[in-house]
Amino acid sequence: MMDNKMIVEGSLQSVDGGFSFLGRLPYYRGLGLSMIEDIQVTVDGELQPREAVRFSVRGKTYTLDEMETVYDNRWNFGEKAQIIVLNGGLSAGNHTITFAVRNRVSYLPFVPTTKDTKELALAA
Template sequence: MMYEFQLIQSTGFRNHGPQGARDGFELRLRLPNYRGMRLSLLDGIDVTVDGEFFGHEVNSLILHGETYDLEDIRKATAVSWAMGDFGSVFVPKAGGLAPGIHHLKVAARVRSPYFPPHLQPLPVNGERLATIILP
């Protein structure tokens, strides 16, 4: 699979959970930094779909097969997100999303150890159209 420049990748946008019992949706992201980073430097990911906002406090990150809520992310000082590794954001939403084209916006809240604390976290923003298809 090719590593795309855009934060929101063109594949990996799908509903989560079995058909008839969807509990949310996921979208695939590339690393929101120009080099690898410790997961604890990420302060969550805000997601907006078709104008509906889902805050970083409720979204989870799936990385290397593990799921991290915001508290887990903040404690994950030994977990690295390397260049070329994909992560997925899980957004809880009963029923998931309707099939069709959706307007996605993402703000990955990144803390940089060399920036002053009052300037952090810095959002890394992405936006694109993506499609949910029937299974």
């Protein structure tokens, strides 16, 4: 579908305790946050722990476990969410980032997982 548009080019940055990038929902309709089953981030071939991943949209930040019960917030089509990974940070330079999203859609008989991989540069 829109897998190659998930990671926003040029959005990699350092944050306190880790790094972040902007990501888009790989689904043509918005979804309630409780319908996002999982988000996985891999950096330079290393899968980051689920507990280290945070999701932030419109000024609210959630752990992936918290998102399971968020019924009053959405991730809209085309909206850029900040994906935060609290792993201690990355060195300056290029990094290969893979961003995978598994979402639950009521009318689909399977749970789709979509992913995008891009090389992003982190400024010094």
